[in-house]
Amino acid sequence: MTSGIRDKVAIIGMGCSKFGERFDCDAQDLMLEAFIEARADAGIETSEIDAAWLGHAMPDLGMGPTATPASVALRLQNIPVTRVENACATGTEALRGAVYAVASGAARIALAIGVEKLKDTGFGGLPEFDFGPRASLFAPSMSAPGGFAQLAAAYGAKHKVNASDLKRAMAHVSWKSHENGAVNPKAHLRRRVDMDTIIKAPMIAAPLGLFDCCGVSDGAACAIVTTPEVAAGLGKKHESVMVKALQLAVSNGVEASHSSWDGASIITTRSAAKRAYTEAGVENPRKALSLIEVHDCFSITELVTMEDLFLSDEGSAVVDVLDGFYDREGGVPCQVDGGLKCFGHPIGASGLRMAYEVYTQLLGRAGERQLSSPTLGLTHNLGGFPHENVSGIGIFGLPGV
Amino acid sequence: MARGDETTGITAFGIYVPSMRLHRKAMASEVGWINPALNGYRHGVRAICDFDEDVITMAVEAARHCKDSEALGEISAIVAASTTFPFADRLNASVIAAAAGLSNCVQAVDIANTQRAGVSAFRVAERLSAADGAPHQVLCVAADCRRGRPGSLVEMTSGDAAVSFVFGCENVIARVMAHRVSTVDFVDHYRRANEAYEYGWEERWVRDEGYRKIAPPILTCAMEAAGVSSAEIDHFIFPSTIRGVAGGLAKAVDIRDDAVRDDFQDVIGEAGAAHSLLMLADTLCAAGPGEKILMAGFGQGCEAIVLETTSLIKSIGDRQGVRALAESDQHELSFIRYLSFNGQLEPDFGPRAETDRKTAHSAAYRHADRVARLIAGKCEKCGTVQFPKAKICVNPNCGHEGNQSDHALAQEAAVIKTVTTDWLGFSRNPPNRYGMVEFASGARMILNFTSAPDEPPVGSEVSMVYRIQEFDPYRKFHRYSWKAKSADGPRNGDIK
Numbered sequence: 001m002t003s004g005i006r007d008k009v010a011i012i013g014m015g016c017s018k019f020g021e022r023f024d025c026d027a028q029d030l031m032l033e034a035f036i037e038a039r040a041d042a043g044i045e046t047s048e049i050d051a052a053w054l055g056h057a058m059p060d061l062g063m064g065p066t067a068t069p070a071s072v073a074l075r076l077q078n079i080p081v082t083r084v085e086n087a088c089a090t091g092t093e094a095l096r097g098a099v100y101a102v103a104s105g106a107a108r109i110a111l112a113i114g115v116e117k118l119k120d121t122g123f124g125g126l127p128e129f130d131f132g133p134r135a136s137l138f139a140p141s142m143s144a145p146g147g148f149a150q151l152a153a154a155y156g157a158k159h160k161v162n163a164s165d166l167k168r169a170m171a172h173v174s175w176k177s178h179e180n181g182a183v184n185p186k187a188h189l190r191r192r193v194d195m196d197t198i199i200k201a202p203m204i205a206a207p208l209g210l211f212d213c214c215g216v217s218d219g220a221a222c223a224i225v226t227t228p229e230v231a232a233g234l235g236k237k238h239e240s241v242m243v244k245a246l247q248l249a250v251s252n253g254v255e256a257s258h259s260s261w262d263g264a265s266i267i268t269t270r271s272a273a274k275r276a277y278t279e280a281g282v283e284n285p286r287k288a289l290s291l292i293e294v295h296d297c298f299s300i301t302e303l304v305t306m307e308d309l310f311l312s313d314e315g316s317a318v319v320d321v322l323d324g325f326y327d328r329e330g331g332v333p334c335q336v337d338g339g340l341k342c343f344g345h346p347i348g349a350s351g352l353r354m355a356y357e358v359y360t361q362l363l364g365r366a367g368e369r370q371l372s373s374p375t376l377g378l379t380h381n382l383g384g385f386p387h388e389n390v391s392g393i394g395i396f397g398l399p400g401v
Numbered sequence: 402m403a404r405g406d407e408t409t410g411i412t413a414f415g416i417y418v419p420s421m422r423l424h425r426k427a428m429a430s431e432v433g434w435i436n437p438a439l440n441g442y443r444h445g446v447r448a449i450c451d452f453d454e455d456v457i458t459m460a461v462e463a464a465r466h467c468k469d470s471e472a473l474g475e476i477s478a479i480v481a482a483s484t485t486f487p488f489a490d491r492l493n494a495s496v497i498a499a500a501a502g503l504s505n506c507v508q509a510v511d512i513a514n515t516q517r518a519g520v521s522a523f524r525v526a527e528r529l530s531a532a533d534g535a536p537h538q539v540l541c542v543a544a545d546c547r548r549g550r551p552g553s554l555v556e557m558t559s560g561d562a563a564v565s566f567v568f569g570c571e572n573v574i575a576r577v578m579a580h581r582v583s584t585v586d587f588v589d590h591y592r593r594a595n596e597a598y599e600y601g602w603e604e605r606w607v608r609d610e611g612y613r614k615i616a617p618p619i620l621t622c623a624m625e626a627a628g629v630s631s632a633e634i635d636h637f638i639f640p641s642t643i644r645g646v647a648g649g650l651a652k653a654v655d656i657r658d659d660a661v662r663d664d665f666q667d668v669i670g671e672a673g674a675a676h677s678l679l680m681l682a683d684t685l686c687a688a689g690p691g692e693k694i695l696m697a698g699f700g701q702g703c704e705a706i707v708l709e710t711t712s713l714i715k716s717i718g719d720r721q722g723v724r725a726l727a728e729s730d731q732h733e734l735s736f737i738r739y740l741s742f743n744g745q746l747e748p749d750f751g752p753r754a755e756t757d758r759k760t761a762h763s764a765a766y767r768h769a770d771r772v773a774r775l776i777a778g779k780c781e782k783c784g785t786v787q788f789p790k791a792k793i794c795v796n797p798n799c800g801h802e803g804n805q806s807d808h809a810l811a812q813e814a815a816v817i818k819t820v821t822t823d824w825l826g827f828s829r830n831p832p833n834r835y836g837m838v839e840f841a842s843g844a845r846m847i848l849n850f851t852s853a854p855d856e857p858p859v860g861s862e863v864s865m866v867y868r869i870q871e872f873d874p875y876r877k878f879h880r881y882s883w884k885a886k887s888a889d890g891p892r893n894g895d896i897k
Contacts, residue, residue, distance in 0.1 A: 121752070122752055123751065125825055127753070127756070128753060128826070128827065133760075134764050134768060136871065137765055137772045137870075137880070137882060138768075138771065138789075138846070138883070139847060140833065140835040140847060140848065141827060141828075141833070141871075142823070142835060142847070143823050143825040143833075145821075145825055146821050146825065146826050146835065149823070150819035150820065150837065152821075153819045153836065157860065202824075203822070204823075204825050205822065205823040205826075206821055206856060252795075253795045254797055256845070256847070257787045257788060257789075257791075257795040257845060258785065258796055258843075259839060259843045262818075
């Protein structure tokens with residue numbers, strides 16, 4: 001095992017735009033909103049940033065290709081700026097770039113910024129994905145909910161959970177996030193929704209109803225990272241959060257083409273989680289983690305992720321969810337900011353938005369939704385479809401944890 | 402006489418009736434106001450292509466039902482007939498050939514533009530099988546999906562179906578005794594190139610000046626050439642949507658009333674150029690040895706063929722006939738949905754329908770084996786069958802780098818592993834149903850579940866069907882590929 005990234009890099013400033021249907025804004029405006037907050041938080045000047053990574057997944061809807069629009073919008077100082085895209089893990093990927101740059105010594109202070117502008121399509125939901133001329137020759141045109149709904153069919157069949165019990169557990173996932181999102185001023189959807197409404201909502205892709213799906217929003221989030229030494233020099237010794245692990249795992253075709261995958265779990269999440277726990281020195285995640293922000297693009301995804309992160313035992317996520325283990329007052333609070341469910345999923349921003357909540361909670365700045373004395377938090381992204389995807393996991397903690 | 406005459410004949414046949422049904426009563430209640438006479442056609446149903454079916458896909462099904470795919474690889478020629486081929490300049494038979502598993506060395510011919518095209522194709526295929534003095538296996542396939550203007554009689558009476566025959570020299574179940582034809586430019590109806598609908602003349606004139614004057618001499622000549630008297634004809638096949646035509650012609654040439662074959666008007670409708678052959682296939686399902694069949698097609702003249710079954714007809718067993726097939730696996734289609742399937746109504750499918758679905762022909766050709774023939778790869782080291790075929794084995798315990806052998810999946814049974822019913826993603830026939838299937842060989846794919854009125858459950862069995870995968874409205878191109886269909890209902894070839 002390599003030495004890993006643990007405690008080599010500190011986050012000294014973060015920012016997050018108000019998420020929502022930002023019909024008033026371009027992607028550039030959203031980035032600036034997040035950037036100004038992060039820069040003030042870090043207490044640095046733009047000129048102190050040595051390198052930047054932009055996460056932007058859908059350039060056709062947003063700012064076009066390359067990282068130039070970010071550099072222009074933020075008036076960066078002709079520094080290296082790199083655009084990255086890795087599906088729903090795009091934000092985490094941008095953070096990884098910045099963190100690795102600092103860890104390698106290539107940059108003293110680096111910026112990671114993620115943004116997506118989804119509400120200029122003229123319709124609800126995400127547009128169709130284009131996987132190029134080869135895939136479309138034989139693959140069905142699958143929507144995002146249609147892709148993840150299949151997890152429910154396979155999970156139910158594998159663990160012999162009947163459809164109504166599974167639907168109820170899925171509804172609890174969404175109910176809990178709406179409860180959390182209602183008290184977060186930066187969330188897009190801030191209305192509480194009762195279980196009955198969730199269960200009876202119109203079907204989008206069976207068995208996922210409207211409230212089993214996350215919102216579709218515009219938003220941006222950003223992080224400024226540096227070494228612990230520089231952080232201390234900036235007077236940030238007690239106002240920074242350490243990166244404990246950043247891991248990524250990508251499918252290699254086994255799920256889609258080999259009979260060993262049962263369709264009821266995400267292989268890459270398990271792989272990235274194992275490596276992340278090792279990197280961060282976490283032996284018992286169910287006990288060690290103070291909070292988690294996972295990729296709840298759909299309720300079933302969050303439910304299955306609880307097992308893939310080794311928080312719930314195989315086949316017991318339904319029980320844990322219904323027991324409230326992942327509720328705000330539960331053993332491992334999940335989506336205390338409202339999650340993708342209430343923030344929506346501006347793809348490039350989501351990973352950084354999750355890190356923003358962990359950062360905010362660890363520094364005790366979460367106001368009404370503040371948890372008591374959190375020390376270690378996890379973020380998780382899952383991009384693509386269950387049968388072919390990329391999982392990104394970040395673990396962040398207070399210094400010395 | 403050519404040497405093949407006495408040795409070649411029909412060795413196999415296949416029938417395909419699509420599962421969508423349009424109830425004429427429902428149609429009449431929608432269009433009866435235009436022409437109250439249509440209320441007289443309220444009886445029965447029309448068999449209709451699903452939204453992703455056409456002449457090519459139906460023909461592929463009929464061919465696949467005819468023989469197993471390995472045997473189809475030995476076919477040396479394919480003759481396809483239709484008046485509604487999707488392509489005017491792209492050999493339709495070549496599309497059918499690849500999906501049906503025929504080799505690249507086949508002679509392929511399209512025969513079109515007349516309602517007697519099916520009988521002509523049958524004759525051409527039969528002659529080709531005996532050509533050059535050496536018998537060849539030749540596939541004849543006919544399919545049609547005629548569409549009439551809403552409120553027209555054609556719309557009320559036509560149906561969609563496909564049928565196939567293999568001619569060869571081994572296990573001949575019926576052979577051609579005689580063939581006679583006349584070609585007369587009799588315009589009972591016509592459809593100009595690039596027009597959606599035909600224009601027809603008065604039925605009484607068509608019946609009296611057309612059928613009754615043009616057909617009898619040819620029928621008589623064919624029987625004379627075969628050395629068969631009209632009293633010896635056991636089965637008389639003469640499709641016409643004009644009531645009483647077949648019976649009237651039988652009477653005119655002294656064929657017994659009870660020899661006139663069922664035309665399936667009440668359970669399918671008339672399948673255009675395929676209809677005579679469809680009736681012939683049905684006849685063979687029930688015929689005994691030594692029976693004489695007179696089949697004709699009518700269109701710009703008349704083409705008649707006399708056939709005789711051999712003693713080997715018994716070898717095919719007591720098959721499910723066309724009526725039994727048509728009466729199983731039926732799903733009712735609403736008239737509005739039918740109109741939208743055919744572009745006769747353009748519903749608002751929403752902004753996702755705007756996505757460009759252009760086909761990269763270079764990529765499609767590069768992957769022709771996968772797309773048209775559904776060929777997967779089999780690792781030469783560990784034997785894992787995988788789709789798509791790869792240069793590095795997908796088995797995590799193998800990873801062998803090297804060539805993989807071809808493994809055809811089209812005929813293999815598969816089981817559903819995951820499923821969803823998607824109301825969000827674009828489909829011309831929402832909701833879109835799809836999921837992962839696993840084949841008996843262990844290969845897996847994510848496929849659309851087509852002609853599935855309900856969500857098929859995890860664990861249920863599906864079979865592969867060749868369907869239209871994508872419609873490109875901007876470039877008027879239909880791309881075909883394989884989908885999964887629940888394995889319900891009998892197939893042609895099933896014994897009763």
